[in-house]
Amino acid sequence: MVHMRCQHLHSEVTQTQRLWRALLSTRQSCQTRQVTNLARSTKVSSFLNEIDSMEQQLYQKTMSKRRIPVRVSNSVNKQLSSPVIFSIHSHLQKNEVEQAWKLLDKSITAVTHIPYSTAHMLLQSLYNQVETNLPRLALNFGKLQHLYFTRLETLAGLVRQSNIPLWDKSEFCTVIEIYGRLDQLKRAESIFRNISHYCNSQPTTEHYNSLLSAYVSRFKFMDEVTRKRCLSRLKTLELEMSRKDLMDTNSYNMLLAAQVKSHNLKAAEKIFEKMKSPDRTTFHILLNAHLKNCKNNKDKEITNVWMEKMIQSGIVPNRKTFTYVMDGLAEQVICYARLKEFKDVKSTVQSVLNLNEVMLKLGHKSGTETTNTLLKCFTAANDLEQIEKIISILDLPQKSSGSGGCGNCGCGKKAPVVIEEPKKIKPKVRPDTYTFNMLIKYYLDNKHPNQAFEMYDTMVTLELDPDTVTYGYFIRYYADLGDVEESLKYYHVMQQKGIPSNNHIYNALLNCSLKYPQKANLITPHLRTMLANGTAILDTVSQNILLSRFQQDQDLDTSFERFIDLIDFNTNAPSTRTYNTILQSAGKFYKSAVTSLDDVIRSLDISNVEPDVYTFALSIRNATYQGDMIKTESIFKAMTDAGIRPNMFVFSHLIYGYASIGKMDKAQDILRGMSAAPYNRVPTAINYAPLIKGYAENEEFEKAYALFREMLDKNITADLVIYTILAGVFLNSGNEKRAIELLEGISKAGISTDAASLTVLAEAYGLEGNVAKIDSIYKTLKEKNLLDKKAITTLLKAYANSKNPEGAWKLWNDLKNQNQQLSTYHYNTLLTCLSPETKAWYPVTKLVYEELKQNSFANPDPYTYDLLIWGAYSVSDFDTIRRLWNDVEQNMPKLVRSYYAVMAALVDNRQLDLAKQAYNQYQKLPNPPNSSTVWVEMIETLAKNQDFISL
Structure with missing residues (x-):
């Protein structure tokens, strides 16, 4: 009752207050005129306003005290708003939102309660601010997000202090939504559980739905x-x-x-x-989901079932329906493009175009969301014509045209006056940040950075804030090129602008550090910082990158252990993509005949794996590496039984498998049969490549070249892989000149060379003895960031073949200056190149050995000691041989001649016991080849002369 009485008295006081204000306004106008005439001072006017405000507050309290008892007076005073609240309310009424919040921020300690109307306006203004600045919330290190969260907490605290819950059901839902927008899910849950302090009702369906939506x-x-x-x-x-x-x-x-x-x-x-x-939204969600995951005939049937269910429910498609369906089809286009299923890409794009046309005929206009969906489809399909049509309907700022002249050339000539009929202006679609991000990604993926920069500038002109995704695309573009410095420039700009990083950026830089290990020292500190400050974590993609970039060491056992550790890195059951990545990386070990790998693969928990065409293709490939074609055929049958249509890569692996075991006729049958029903796959260069290579490896060079001619006669465009294989055919048949002509010819024709083709060319020039060309190829490889382990080895061999140790030594020092990680195999190749026919380069080999012992990434192996021991023997350096034999330990040499050199050196120094130990080790070697017969006889003679052989 007292509370109701207070409310009634509060109402009476408010009416009295309005009358008092009217009287005061008359007096104020008179005083203002007097003051203006005397001094026109704004300070005096402000001072009088403050006095009037104080008088007004005093009068309110006096009137209330006269009319109500003292015991009720205190309750009334509590209900009366302070001058600060009046000012805040006034700002809000004038739509001066920021001034109102700043005043509340500054005066929060002086405010003890808040009226319903003020609380309502503050909440609505905060909601509008959050919605308006949603893309900017995370910018500037999340300061804006923190500011809004602090203000919402302040408002919630004031509301909770009130004796009466001030928010209704709708407003409380708004509060939950704002907490969700500000990424404060725990706080949203907490305030939901204490709803009675804020809202005048118990939790309802709407309240729960708001919390669900926030999550x-x-x-x-x-x-x-x-x-x-x-x-x-x-x-x-x-x-x-x-x-x-x-x-x-x-x-x-x-x-x-x-x-x-x-x-x-x-x-x-x-x-x-x-x-x-279920309603329209229900079917939209399910349709979009099934369309995105539609990978085979069974998935298509399921999708059609959901479409029929929607129609049977009597739901008439609207623009949202069409957009959801087109978005699902766009995801299919992305998948087909990744698989290089260009026929399926084309047919699915046509389906999207047909749906869009039907939507427009039904009177549904194309909005930003629909336009973005179309753009997503066309950029994935690399359909430039359709992309340009989309750009033409976007509401973009007009480019400035040249003044005068015949156009924009600035020649000064007057353009002829052309009277054009007025064109009907079509309504434009307003682009958003997502629109520009897709265009930027498209241009960068197609190596058009200038057009990407132009899109970025247009985006800024339209006052759309570049976000983490925008900068992430530029960072990834330069990281993939190996331009780490430029990539990190964009990362630093993000930091300066307060734009937070995320896992996509972390993974792009992680991939770059593994792909270009010589520049990892520039990236690693930033990776550590992102993990430390919580802007990134090691997720599934990170694991997939570590697996896909796994490098096999010279020591196969150590490499296999590291690979198993990577698989165990994530204790969760692998997803389909992770499982496929494991199969992809496992190929290195299947090639090396690691028999225990099958047990590891079988032990994986594949409960989360839904096999796709990649899964089957990689499984078939790995089986062919083992030479197990029975297993290969079994996997192929399982794939077709699952309704998954084999693609060109599957047939390529099958052809490779039969060719690798010498069954060329079977491989030829697969090539011929893949174009027939039920597969209907037209062979491409990818399918011809393993068969051509198979003929070359079987030294059937004429058949390899004839197959190449057949491919060209069928109008199948040969790609760089085919040309590289064919050049290898010429090289292996002793015709390096023809290999050079072929590869140089395709380079002049405008086909960009890669690491494989350049290394074959370097090998050919090495056999020809053209050192200048080898130097040029090295420079090209370095400029294109293509210096991988195989390329380095080939270059060293090329210098060895051209008998140019100077070039090899110069290359070696240059590689060390670039911080390249050099393996034991690289050291051995260099030692082979420096292996002295004269004594000139022998001292350098000893320096290389000392460097190798100090290298943390490589260790001497049996072949290292073979090369060093024989090199020392060639210059009669028996002391070095004896020291090397002490260093050998577990890495015993493999060549017979090396044991003769060791025995001869030890006998020369009268270390007969060690010489006998060397002879015993020699006897443990497997049967030596016929080429070492001379050395075997020399060892046996030496052993007999020294009584190492017990008769």
């Missing part, structure tokens, strides 16, 4: 671990709502969206089964 809206920003935790939390909320009978269609739709974003379609379908009345 689901953050899914795309979460890592895999956090997403799983949120799924568990959503399950708890679902059970709670079901127990209270509060679940409605919107609730189920959000749970559906959460499962779809987690790529768990089976769980999504189970949620659908619980729904009593």
